[in-house]
Amino acid sequence: MACDDLVVRYGTVTAVGGLSLAGRHGQVLAVLGPNGAGKTSAVETLEGYRRPDAGTVRILGLDPVANHRELVGRIGVMLQRGGVYPTMGPRQALHLFARYYDDPDDPDALLDLMALGPVARTPWRRLSGGEQQRLSLALALVGRPEVLFLDEPTAGVDPEGRLVIRQVVADQRARGACVVLTTHELPEAEHLADEVVIVAGGRAIARGTPAELAAAAGGQAVRFTAPPGLALAELARATGVSLSEVDEALPGQYEVRGPVTPATVAAVAGWLGARDLPVQGLRTTAATLEEAYMRLVTANGSAVRGSAVGNSTARGSADSGPTTGESADSGPTTGESIDSGPTTREPTSEPDQTAGHGSGRGGRR
Amino acid sequence: MIRRWAAQTTAELSMSLRRGESLLLTLGIPVVLLVFLTEVHILPTGPGRPVGFLAPGMMALAIMSTAMVNLSIATGFERGYGVLKRLGATPLGRPALLAAKITAVMVIEVIQAAVLVLVAVALGWRPSGSGAAAAVAVVLLATAGFGGIGLILAGSLRPEVNLAASNGLWLVLLLVSGMLAPLAKLPVAMADIARVLPAAALADSLHRSLTGGLGVAWWAWVVLAAWAVGGPVVAAMIFRWE
Numbered sequence: 001m002a003c004d005d006l007v008v009r010y011g012t013v014t015a016v017g018g019l020s021l022a023g024r025h026g027q028v029l030a031v032l033g034p035n036g037a038g039k040t041s042a043v044e045t046l047e048g049y050r051r052p053d054a055g056t057v058r059i060l061g062l063d064p065v066a067n068h069r070e071l072v073g074r075i076g077v078m079l080q081r082g083g084v085y086p087t088m089g090p091r092q093a094l095h096l097f098a099r100y101y102d103d104p105d106d107p108d109a110l111l112d113l114m115a116l117g118p119v120a121r122t123p124w125r126r127l128s129g130g131e132q133q134r135l136s137l138a139l140a141l142v143g144r145p146e147v148l149f150l151d152e153p154t155a156g157v158d159p160e161g162r163l164v165i166r167q168v169v170a171d172q173r174a175r176g177a178c179v180v181l182t183t184h185e186l187p188e189a190e191h192l193a194d195e196v197v198i199v200a201g202g203r204a205i206a207r208g209t210p211a212e213l214a215a216a217a218g219g220q221a222v223r224f225t226a227p228p229g230l231a232l233a234e235l236a237r238a239t240g241v242s243l244s245e246v247d248e249a250l251p252g253q254y255e256v257r258g259p260v261t262p263a264t265v266a267a268v269a270g271w272l273g274a275r276d277l278p279v280q281g282l283r284t285t286a287a288t289l290e291e292a293y294m295r296l297v298t299a300n301g302s303a304v305r306g307s308a309v310g311n312s313t314a315r316g317s318a319d320s321g322p323t324t325g326e327s328a329d330s331g332p333t334t335g336e337s338i339d340s341g342p343t344t345r346e347p348t349s350e351p352d353q354t355a356g357h358g359s360g361r362g363g364r365r
Numbered sequence: 366m367i368r369r370w371a372a373q374t375t376a377e378l379s380m381s382l383r384r385g386e387s388l389l390l391t392l393g394i395p396v397v398l399l400v401f402l403t404e405v406h407i408l409p410t411g412p413g414r415p416v417g418f419l420a421p422g423m424m425a426l427a428i429m430s431t432a433m434v435n436l437s438i439a440t441g442f443e444r445g446y447g448v449l450k451r452l453g454a455t456p457l458g459r460p461a462l463l464a465a466k467i468t469a470v471m472v473i474e475v476i477q478a479a480v481l482v483l484v485a486v487a488l489g490w491r492p493s494g495s496g497a498a499a500a501v502a503v504v505l506l507a508t509a510g511f512g513g514i515g516l517i518l519a520g521s522l523r524p525e526v527n528l529a530a531s532n533g534l535w536l537v538l539l540l541v542s543g544m545l546a547p548l549a550k551l552p553v554a555m556a557d558i559a560r561v562l563p564a565a566a567l568a569d570s571l572h573r574s575l576t577g578g579l580g581v582a583w584w585a586w587v588v589l590a591a592w593a594v595g596g597p598v599v600a601a602m603i604f605r606w607e
Contacts, residue, residue, distance in 0.1 A: 047454055069458070077454035082447030087380055099372035100455045124446075143455070 001029075001046070001147050001178050007054035008041045008202075015041035017202035018055070021180070023195070025146070028169060028179040030193035032186070034297055038202035039182035040080055040151055046180065047077050047149050059147055073101060076145030078136045080152050084124040090135045091120040094142060101143040110138040115164055129156030137165060141172070148172055150181040154188050166191055186290040190214075198293060200300040210289045217292030221257045222268050224282040228252040238271040239264055260284045369457050373465035378472055380439070387435050390535075391473060395427040396484055402545070403488050411547040413576070420485035420492070421571035422544035425507075427477040429538060429564055432470050432508040437515030437531040440466070445524035450607045470508060496574030499581050503574065506589040507567040513596020514563075520604030538564035543572070560584060563592040 001023040008016040016038040023029040031039050045052050048064030048071065057064055062071050084093050094107035111117055114134040119127055127135065137153055150169070154162050169192050172179055183189055189196055190210045198206040198213070206213055222239075228251035235256065236246040245257040256268055265284060272279050381387050402408055403416045410418040443449050452462060482492065514534070518527050539545065541555055542564035548556045559565040566585040573579040 049450070049453070069456075072454055072458075073456045075454065077451065079447055079451055082445075083451030084446070085376075085380060085448055086442060086446050087384060088376070092376070092379070096372055096376045097455065100369055100457045102456075139451075 001059050001180060003042070003046060003052070003055060003057040005055040006042060006045060006052050006057060008038070008045055008050060009053045010041075015202055016045070019199065019202065019204055020055075021046075021197060021204075023147075023178045023180050025176045025178050026173055027194045028173050028181065028192050030189040030196045031180065031182045031199055032184065032189050032196055032293060033182075033199035034184060037199045039184075039199055041202075042199070043149055043151055043180065043182055047075065048072075073143060074146045076140035076143055076148040078133075078140040078148075078150045078153055080155070083136055084132070084139065086125040087123045089119070089121040089123055090114075090116045090127070090131075090138070093124070093135065094138055097139050097142045103144060105142050105144050107142060110142060113164075113168065114138045115160075128158075130158045130161035133157050134161055134164060137168060141168070146177060148177050148179045150179065152183055153181055154183065154185055162188070186288070186293055190289040196289065198296055200297050205300055206292070206296050213292040214287040214289050215259065217287055217295050219285065219287040219291045220260045221255050221285050222260060222264055222282070223253070223255045223285060224268065224272070225252055225280040226254060226272065226277050230254065230277070235268075235271055239267040260286065366458075366461055369461045370464050370468070373457060373461060374468045374472075377439075377465050377469035381435065381469060381473060384439075387439070390430045391427060391435055391477060392480060395423040395430065395477065395481060398426070398545075399423040399481065399484055400488065408546050409550050411549070414489065416485055416488045416490045417576040418547070418572060419545075420481065420488075420490045421575045422568050423485075424478060424481050424575075425542070425564065425568035425571050426539060426544050427481060428474055428504055428507055428567060429511055430535065431473045431477065433511035433515040434531045434535045435473070435515075436466065436470055436512055437519045438528050440516060440519035441522065441524040441527035441531075444519060444605075444607065447607065453606060467508075467512070470512065474504065474508065490576075492575045493578030495578050499574040500571055503567060503570040503581060503585070503589060506586075506593040507563055509594075510563040510589060510592030510596045513592065513598070513600045516600035516604060517596065520600060520606075538562060541565070543568045561588055563589060563596075566592075 002021065004020045006016050006019045006021075007014065019038070019042055021029065021031065021042070031042065033039050041050070044050055046057055046059060046064060048059075048068045051065050059071055060074055064071055088096070091107070091111060094110055098104035098107045111120055114137065116131060116134060116138065119131055122131075124132065124135070133153060133156060137150065140148060140150065153165055153169075157165060166188075169179055169181070173194075179192075181188075181192065193210055196206075196208065196210055196213055197204050206216075208216070228248065230248070232246045232248065233243055235254070236243045239246070239256050239258075241256060241258045247255045247257070249255055256264065258264065265282075269282065272282075381391075399416075399419055402410075402419050406415050440449075449462075453459075482490075486492075515531065518530050518534075522530060541551070541559045541562065543551075543559065544564065548559055548565060548569065551559065566588040570581040570585045570589070574581055
């Protein structure tokens, strides 16, 4: 699955202005960006709904417009909204869609997988938003797609529904599907994606793994509260960072910025221990994709707000080489940090969803 | 292709036959009007027994309701809900989808014809068997024409606007068509307009062939054939799938 220098225009408005994406089997590619960034236009071009105005698109080696008939049996599509007969219930819809394909998945198994059993006969228009999304996802899966396109799969979905969708996406990746999903919900991208492309104004402004992007945004630090006026230079030497990365932001509130590793934490603790200092609240703050995203997109704000987007390259997309992060193994990320004032936040401690949901699903295929 | 067409036809039929407003339009109104206007003879139905005029007229109404209004409203909402767009990304394909819709319309028409003939015979109608072949040909042409009109509306208007437009057009064609009263009873100008519309051509042809045992008028063949070609062609040109 790939597109190169994709351009999509609506009249004089350029929705996508030179976007390149690539996804492999067994990989989840998240296209992340604010509303109006061109995500849906790009994905619908990949799905074959519109012809690119420039650039090339290849899905499973085929042209999605010219080879539409061959491809439709091998891709799964979840539209941003709708797509199901308003008077049809989930069971009937799944059985109908299954008949479209030569070798479909079991509709009743999908119904159970998506926890739609209790509403199997409820008409689509009376389903909740989350139930509609889960049915749309099930319909995208029923043909056992090799490439799966999910446009905002978690929009309007409750937390339990999110867990179901996350698990399903993980299952699809595990069975070798290439999953392309668009979202503006950062935790979803962080949980689901192997590779993230941040799009603003119709262009990629950053790409990499969630960890790479987060690391490139900075924001990782060890923080603690101790008596004010400690020698920052000594602390910097002990922890192996430059003096500029060590701060006493408020009296007694210290911060050692840089990649958080066990060694850094040990160095800070050791330095404090050697001086027998009373310490409160020694903690680490992880960088998040959200932080990276907010910086990058805010920096591109002018391009995002305007509808004519040709100018979004100026600041955002200078691919400035590999990041300083520790895991720069799959291509460069845009590592520029533009504005000051790190907006660090506590890592949201979500439980690991892979445990407890995987059992009993593996044999489905 | 056969499997997809069969599955889609079954789905189209099950949705149509379970939709209350759709049943009201396709069966309820024609049957009620047939019984009521036959028993309470308030409209001038021309020479002969009222049921002899009203039975073919209500059959024409039933065909128009199914092929034009029912098809149009359902397709309009499918378009509005993104169903047609979504189906475009499945192996169903447009030919199979269209074939399924046509099949579903024709199956419903057969049900309507059976019900209306039974009711009309119970009311004393004695149809002419010799006109049956001509009636079937006329119904096929009219179905294509009405279907084309329905898809023109469904493929170009928002679903809610289409709902109103289809029902409005249905009412106008019901009145200006010779379904309820002979064209001769209409003002001359109105009757002239009616003669180029498919509704009047269908009603007149069914009346002549089924009750009168006569041949279909040449003008009706021309009008029905023109709509049968023109309607679908225009629909294919202007239909927007999303």
